[in-house]
Amino acid sequence: MKSWIAYWNILKKDMKNYYLKPPNISWGIIFPVAWTLMFFIKSQSDLGIRDILPGVMSMSILFGTTSMLAVTITFERKNSSFDRLLLAPISLNLLMLSKTTGAIIFGIINAFIPVIFASFLINLAGINWLLVLGSVIFIAITSTFLGLFIAVSVSEVFEAQTFSNFFRFPMIFLCGLFIPINSLPVFLRPISYILPLTYGADILKSTINGIGIMPVQIDFLVLIGFALVLFSISIKNIKNKWIH
Amino acid sequence: MNIVEVKNLTTRYEDFTAVNNINFCISEGEIFGFLGPNGAGKTSTINMLTGLSKVTEGSIDISEIDAVKNIKTAQGIMGIVPDESNLYQEMDGFENLCFCASLYGMRKDEREKRAKELLKQFGLDNTGKRPFKAYSKGMKRKLTIAAGIIHEPKILFLDEPTTGIDVESARQIRDLIVNLNKKGTTIFLTTHYIEEAERLCDRIAFIVEGEIVKTGTVNDLMKDYQKGKIVQFTLDKGVLDIKETIKNDFPDYRFEIIDNNTLKLHSRDTISLTPFMKYFDDKGLNVYEAKVIKPSLEEVFVKITGIKVSKMKKEKEGGKK
Ligand SMILES: Nc1ncnc2c1ncn2[C@@H]1O[C@H](COP(=O)(O)OP(=O)(O)O)[C@@H](O)[C@H]1O
Ligand SMILES: [Mg+2]
Numbered sequence: 001m002k003s004w005i006a007y008w009n010i011l012k013k014d015m016k017n018y019y020l021k022p023p024n025i026s027w028g029i030i031f032p033v034a035w036t037l038m039f040f041i042k043s044q045s046d047l048g049i050r051d052i053l054p055g056v057m058s059m060s061i062l063f064g065t066t067s068m069l070a071v072t073i074t075f076e077r078k079n080s081s082f083d084r085l086l087l088a089p090i091s092l093n094l095l096m097l098s099k100t101t102g103a104i105i106f107g108i109i110n111a112f113i114p115v116i117f118a119s120f121l122i123n124l125a126g127i128n129w130l131l132v133l134g135s136v137i138f139i140a141i142t143s144t145f146l147g148l149f150i151a152v153s154v155s156e157v158f159e160a161q162t163f164s165n166f167f168r169f170p171m172i173f174l175c176g177l178f179i180p181i182n183s184l185p186v187f188l189r190p191i192s193y194i195l196p197l198t199y200g201a202d203i204l205k206s207t208i209n210g211i212g213i214m215p216v217q218i219d220f221l222v223l224i225g226f227a228l229v230l231f232s233i234s235i236k237n238i239k240n241k242w243i244h
Numbered sequence: 245m246n247i248v249e250v251k252n253l254t255t256r257y258e259d260f261t262a263v264n265n266i267n268f269c270i271s272e273g274e275i276f277g278f279l280g281p282n283g284a285g286k287t288s289t290i291n292m293l294t295g296l297s298k299v300t301e302g303s304i305d306i307s308e309i310d311a312v313k314n315i316k317t318a319q320g321i322m323g324i325v326p327d328e329s330n331l332y333q334e335m336d337g338f339e340n341l342c343f344c345a346s347l348y349g350m351r352k353d354e355r356e357k358r359a360k361e362l363l364k365q366f367g368l369d370n371t372g373k374r375p376f377k378a379y380s381k382g383m384k385r386k387l388t389i390a391a392g393i394i395h396e397p398k399i400l401f402l403d404e405p406t407t408g409i410d411v412e413s414a415r416q417i418r419d420l421i422v423n424l425n426k427k428g429t430t431i432f433l434t435t436h437y438i439e440e441a442e443r444l445c446d447r448i449a450f451i452v453e454g455e456i457v458k459t460g461t462v463n464d465l466m467k468d469y470q471k472g473k474i475v476q477f478t479l480d481k482g483v484l485d486i487k488e489t490i491k492n493d494f495p496d497y498r499f500e501i502i503d504n505n506t507l508k509l510h511s512r513d514t515i516s517l518t519p520f521m522k523y524f525d526d527k528g529l530n531v532y533e534a535k536v537i538k539p540s541l542e543e544v545f546v547k548i549t550g551i552k553v554s555k556m557k558k559e560k561e562g563g564k565k
Contacts, residue, residue, distance in 0.1 A: 002349025009346035017334055080330040087294055088347035089320040244257065244297045 003090045010085065010098040014072050019102050024068070033113060035059055039178075049122050054204030055177030056114040058197055061139050062168055064110035066147035068103040070160035073151040077242070086242065092235055100144045107140035131207045131216065138223040139200035145230035146196065152237045171197045176205070181213065196226040246305075247272045247399055247430050248293070253302035255288055262288040264454040265302070270399070270432055275425050277445035278434040281551060285454040286434035287327060290401050293432075294324050307398060320348065323397030323429075327404045329388040333377040337368050337387050340376055341394055348395035355394070362390040366420070382413025389417065393424065400424065402433040406440060418444060442541040452549045462541060469544040472512045474537040476502075477520070480530040483507050493523065508537065 018024055039052045076082040085095055115132075118124060150163045173179060174188060175197040181189060192198050199219040206212025212219070248270040255263045263285040270276040278286045291297035293304055295315035304311040311318040331340045338359050345355030363369040366386045371379070379387065385405065393400060405421065406414035421444060425431050435441050441448050442462055449459040458465065484504050491499055497515075500508040509515060517534055524531050545551070 005349045005351065006347045009343060013332075013335075013343055017332065079333070080326070080328065081332055083296060083326065084330050084344070085347070086296060087319060087322075087324050089316050089349075090347070091316060243295070244291075 003094055006088060006090045007094055007098040007101075010095070011101050014099065014102040018068065018071050019106055024071075029110075029113060031060070031063055031110075033117070035114070037117075049118050050124070051209055052178060053114060053118055054201050054208050057111045057136065057204060058139060058175070058177055058201045059172060060110040060114060061107040061136065061200075062143045062171065062197060065103045065107035065140055065144040066150065066164045066168060067161070068106055069100070069144065069147035069151040070157050070164065072099055072102065073148065074154060074157050074160040077151075078155065078157065082242075092238060096148065096231070096235060096238070100148055103144045103147060104137075104140045107144060108136055111136040111140065128207045132204065134220070135200055135203035135207075135216075135223075138203075138220060138227070139197065142196045142200065142223050142227045142230070145227050145234065148234045149230045149237075152234050152241070171195050174198070175201050176213075177201050196223060199223050199226075245272050246270065247307050248276075248432065249303075249305040250293070251303045253289070253292060253304065254300045255292055255297060256300045262454055263292070266451070266454075266456045268449055268456060268459055270430060272430055273425070273428060274446040275421070275431040275433065275444055277441045277448045278432075278451050279436065279438065279441040279445075279448050279545065280434075280451035280549075281436055283453075284451045286451060287403055288454075289451075290324075290403050290432070290434065294322055294401055295319055321398040323392040323395065323400040325389050325392035325400070325402045325405065327407065329376075329384045331376050331384070331388060331391060334375050336373050336375055337363055337371050337379075337390075340387060341391055344391040345394045350395060358394050362394060366390050367416070380410075382409040382416075385409050385413065385417065386420075389420065393429070397429065399430040399432065402431065404434055404436070406435070406437065438542050438545055448541075450545060450549050452551060458548050465541065465544050465548075466539055469547055470539045472510060473515050474511075475509045475515050475517070476506065476533075476535050476537050477509065477524075477531060478506055478533040479524060480532060481505065482527070482529050486527060486529075490523070494519075 035056050039056050073082070076085075085099075086092075088095070115124075146167065147164065150167070151160050154160050154163055170191075171177075174184065174192045175181075175195050176192065177197070181192045181198065184192065199214070199222040202212050202214055203216045203219045206216055246269040248268075250266060250268050253263060253266050254261065266285075266289065268276075278284075278289065280286055288297060292299050293306070293311065295311070295318070299312050302312075306318045307321055309318045332343070335343065338356075341359035341362060342352075342355045345358060350358070360369070363371075366389070368383060368387060368390070371383070376384065376387065389402070389405065392402075402421070405417050409417075418440070421431060421433070433444065445462070447459065447461050448465065449456045451457070458468075460468070481504065483501060483506065487499075487501055490507075496511070498510040500510065502508060509520070520534075521531060
């Protein structure tokens, strides 16, 4: 009970101090909107809006989550207010969950901004929304934990941003968001399969476009696997590096 | 009863030993101080005790909890005030305090009540919505201490509570520490101000280069340093005239002649003044003053640690590590 009071208040503080601050709100919204417009305008020709919707959603989640953790974790670590959290009588697992829940929620909301746009432009019938929601949640969790992994591996906010881009930009091209994996050069394809976003995008594509390359159960399992591994590596890194 | 028991505690950063095999206990209700220069290992020790740094070797028991294994349980009864404030820059005093209270599982009504009380008690209730970053150094330190005690910890760790702040705030903070201790909180503080240690602490450990060189109450430390008693007499005249005779008349004492008006009397045991007063009176000398000379803690510290006090002073003005 006591731990949950702490969990909730850490989450609430992050929301108030970071997520709901005008720069982040606008950044969190403008970014997906810009992506959406860019792709929708470009896709007048051969690709339809519906074809690129899964990719745009995945990207919104990826960018929304990973960029927030550089602030809520790396920044607080840098100005040592994070020590206060490490000194609190709550387990490290719960602490890191409370520090990441905000980013997960932020990612989920970001994912639906392109959907709202698309709903005005095209007919979105025939989509299993429960499956969409499920995949959005799991993509958000996995990419938040990827952000966590990055945030605890570096000590400066700018390093976190740079290191994130090292993951993010290749993912745009290698995870089948816009270019189907099967049209990638053969030597790049193995890389696609070690990136978590491939599996998240695959679920979205199978329900939105009906062109998944793997059964969705497998996709979910792989996403959960990634999430668990990234989270536990991060916890281990914190124990080793932050508690000297 | 001991609330803290530390045995053979060591921490190394790579191959540098910051704290080397230290042992000490803190009994419930006391103010225990670590006195030592910068880099002595004071913060490193606090960090190990509170779970912010790893223990390379040794054991820590806090309120009978093995704090090396179960640090999360032990943290529940600790209050921790770091040397550099780590509150949230954008939040005001009330928000900061309420947030810190929530980390210890306090309910909303409880934490708001406590926060208001503390702001008032610390003279910070007029800061309103001002964010923490706009506080003065002294105010920051006070709010950081308030945040450390909001959950009413059994033991409070204070890392250099008065370093780098104005004299008035420092005085207020010392008073707060004393009052808190009177109400039953055990306190572990570190400092490099000798007078502060002397004034506040029931017991002091001298720490130098990662090792505790001496532990004891202020009185014990003095006693060890100065075996016996010293009384200094100030007379109106004639000390040089009685120089030789007084030695023969009081063969059990050792005399030290300072000048024609002043002499010091050394003895193994408590000195009774009456025979001396009588003696001086018989010789027609007036005694203006007789005072017991105690060594200062400063002298004791210098003697035991071999550290020049000027070095400590220089460092405290230097401030930063
Ligand atoms: N994280 C660290 N890595 C390496 N050395 C450290 C670290 N923290 C402290 N030290 C060293 O350990 C020694 C003790 O430091 P510290 O405990 O901060 O001293 P104090 O608080 O008494 O001034 C110093 O020489 C300091 O440079
Ligand atoms: Mg220190």
